[in-house]
Amino acid sequence: MDQLEKLESESIFIIREAYQKYKKIAMLWSIGKDSTVLLHLARKAFYGHCPIPLVHIDTTYKIPEMIAYRDKIAQEWNLKLVVGSNDQALQNGMGPDKGRLTCCNALKTEGLQQVMAQYEFQGLLMGIRRDEEGSRGKERYFSPRNADFEWNYKEQPPELWNQFQTEFPEGTHVRVHPLLHWTELNVWQYILRENIPIIDLYFAKNGRRYRSLGCAPCTTPITSEAITIEEIIEELKNTNVTERSGRAQDQVDAYAMQKLRVRGYM
Amino acid sequence: MSELKIVIVGHVDHGKSTLIGRLLADTGSVPDDRIEAVRRRCVDQGKDMEYAFLLDALEEEQAQGITLDTTRIQFHSAQRNYVIIDAPGHKEFLKNMISGASDADAAFLLIDAEEGVREQTRRHATILKLLGIRQIHVVINKMDLVGYEQAVFEQIVAVCTDALAQVELQALSYIPMAAKHGENILARSAHLDWYQGRTLIETIDTLKAQHPEADAPTRLPVQDIYKFDHRRIVAGRLESGTLQVGDTIVCWPQGTRTRIKSLESWQRNQPLTTLTAGMSVGVTLEDPVFLQRGTVIAREEAPPLVGDHLKVTIYWLGQQPLRAGKRYTIKLTTQETTCEVAAIDHVYDSSDLSTADALDQVPTNFVGEVTLRTKQPLAFDLFTQVAETGRFVILDGFEVSGGGSIVGLADAVNQAKSQREAEPAAPRQVFRKKLKRSIVIEK
Incomplete structure (x- = not known):
């Protein structure tokens, strides 16, 4: 097995483990490259089927192309899609002008919390990776969140030899992270090899492309001429800049992501 | 080619995260803006550049200067790709250390030249032994603090060689280093000209991946x-x-x-x-x-062992001791059943290897040589023969509380052993055999 096959195989093992352990399980789909790779891996794990419903948290601030792409793929691949949004907060005028972290908490974290409660999901597959940023670097494959949605990063279950702690006290839900050990470069190499359809926003137009996708007001494209997957891979091999440098919420303070993620952010 | 996994272990504060941070920075494995962000943060806090912050990303880790939890980062040398695993050295976080080390191909055991071999140095060596990690190099770090003295280095080498020998391990090499200054990581140190051996990166490139053997039994x-x-x-x-x-x-x-x-x-x-x-x-x-x-x-030609009495070695992590007679859950590959400790033969401290007198329990961070009785028979192998099907975890309630390896079959398993040696039966015959057995039980 080459490196990509090994990564793929490890991820499929984890996806299958989660599907076996949790009756009520969903997969978070942000429309970005990572969660779309996760979706592809699930279809591989289950031989073309995706028996796990997808959840998209729509903040209403998403880049419009993302919604169009989401609906197109959902139809083509016959996916069960749940779209959640924190309507109450939106009615009260929540937006990035109220403070970026406040907005992320309300529209993303609380939006997700509402969907999880409504559908009583016990497990949630997500496409986060260790190399994205420091607090994600400390994550587990099976990572519990308590009834208040909180991540107790100081007391995480041991994971050895692919034996995961899958059962927790009542009220806990488990975030499952099958791509935790992948890098940004691995993701693009895999997209190339597997020919996975990826949203156009990642490819350069007029000298700029999105390297990481989020809400329009808080996401800035990078300077790039890469218009093919091969060119993106070449660009990443030579870059000196972190992946999430264009994500405004990460830069609010030194531990912004840790603070968001402790409260249940993705 | 797939990557090789290296774990860095050792006593708290001996410089593990600093060594990894420096290695990543010197090999250009982390983006400049991430290094720059750490540099700015250190300046704000009035500190020298802390390479450890590249890994110790949590606020508490940076404030206290210790690693709470394990993390891993991909990096590459001119030769190949690696995953480097940071493992906490503090006794409180041993379960995080084991999570990090469990799937490593090789380990570097770090020792502070000023402090020498300490409690967690020994404990981590015991854990490496139990995990079956055989490629071990020792780094004697912070040589700058002892004036780059060869005599200090030689003395620690002697003590460490002895400590490793006690758990039947042998280091492949000993490397003197000053990780904070990047000495003997990529560049050779002028202060350590008495050392003719390999630098860290040269040593890393000599490591071998643990390739699965082609003729290994199918599981x-x-x-x-x-x-x-x-x-x-x-x-x-x-x-x-x-x-x-x-x-x-x-x-x-x-x-x-x-x-x-x-x-x-x-x-x-x-x-x-x-x-x-x-x-x-x-x-x-x-x-x-x-x-x-x-x-x-x-x-067909290479069956596993089957039985419900296993002789095992367990490393216990649970908050409550492992007790004889209490019920636990064992997970071995995807098999899961209830088990209990039928006998405890030997219990020792994972650091100083001192034997416990009482044989009714295995306390936290002790190693137990134990006989387990499982409710359902398990299919398994000896750890030394097929590692993947020869190791398991024990759950106390919901929590993973120990890990272990199967070292043999208990006497009571002779029956299962003979079952293994018997000709496997065709489906219909098995059905009959099962029926017969249930009749016996009803009597």
Whole structure:
């Protein structure tokens, strides 16, 4: 097995483990490259089927192309899609002008919390990776969140030899992270090899492309001429800049992501 | 080529995260803006550049200057790709250390030249031994604090060699270093000109990946069974050996025999002809035999051991001690059943190896040589023969509280052993045998 096959195989093992352990399980789909790779891996794990419903948290601030792409793929691949949004907060005028972290908490974290409660999901597959940023670097494959949605990063279950702690006290839900050990470069190499359809926003137009996708007001494209997957891979091999440098919420303070993620952010 | 996993272990504050941070920075493995952000943060806090902050990203870790939890980062030398694993050195976080170290191909044991071999140095050595990690190098760090004295280095080498020998380990080399200043990481140190051996990066490039042996016995523990369409796909990860269409297989512990009908795949460029170790696979079988999660598929000629009395070595992490007579859950590959400790033969402290007097429990961070009795018979191997099916975890309630390896069969298992040696039966015969057994039980 080459490196990509090994990564793929490890991820499929984890996806299958989660599907076996949790009756009520969903997969978070942000429309970005990572969660779309996760979706592809699930279809591989289950031989073309995706028996796990997808959840998209729509903040209403998403880049419009993302919604169009989401609906197109959902139809083509016959996916069960749940779209959640924190309507109450939106009615009260929540937006990035109220403070970026406040907005992320309300529209993303609380939006997700509402969907999880409504559908009583016990497990949630997500496409986060260790190399994205420091607090994600400390994550587990099976990572519990308590009834208040909180991540107790100081007391995480041991994971050895692919034996995961899958059962927790009542009220806990488990975030499952099958791509935790992948890098940004691995993701693009895999997209190339597997020919996975990826949203156009990642490819350069007029000298700029999105390297990481989020809400329009808080996401800035990078300077790039890469218009093919091969060119993106070449660009990443030579870059000196972190992946999430264009994500405004990460830069609010030194531990912004840790603070968001402790409260249940993705 | 797939990457090689290296774990850095050692006593708290001996410089593990600093060494990794420096290695990543010097090899250009982290983006400039991430290094710059750390540099700015250190300036704000009135500190020298802390390379450890590249890994110790949590606020508490940076404030206290210690690693709470394990993390891992990919990096590459001119030769190949690596995953480097940071493991906390503090006694409180041993379960995080084991999480990090459990799947490593090689380990670097770090020792502070000023402090020498300490409690966690010894404990981590014991853990490396139990995890079966054999490629071990020792780094004597912070040589700048002892004036780069060769005599200090030699003295620690002697003590460490002895400590490792006590747990039947031997280091492949000892490297003097001043990680904070990058000395002997990539660049040789002018202060350490008495040292003729390899630098850290040269040593890393000598490490060997632990390749699965081609002739290893075939073990496919069933993870799940899918019936999304007309097929009944048996899914799992091939832990060891190979499988092909037409292979005669036996499903353990039941002992049912059938053959592989097809290897399943979806959207693959080339058809699958052989399944190899490590692959997450799906197969269909020729006969509709009874299977469930936990069933172990093996090729006919190399059956696993089957039994419900196992002699094991356990490293205990639980907050409560492992107690004789109490019920626990054992997870071995995808097999899961209730178990209890039937006998405790030997208990010792994982650091100083001192033997405990009482043999009714294994306290936290002690190692126990124990006989386990499982409720259901398990299919397994000795750890030294097939590591993947020879190790397990123990759960106390919900919590993973210990890990261990199977070292032998308890005497009471002779019956199971003979079952293993007996000719595997055809499906119908097994059905009859089961029926007979249940009649016996009813008597």
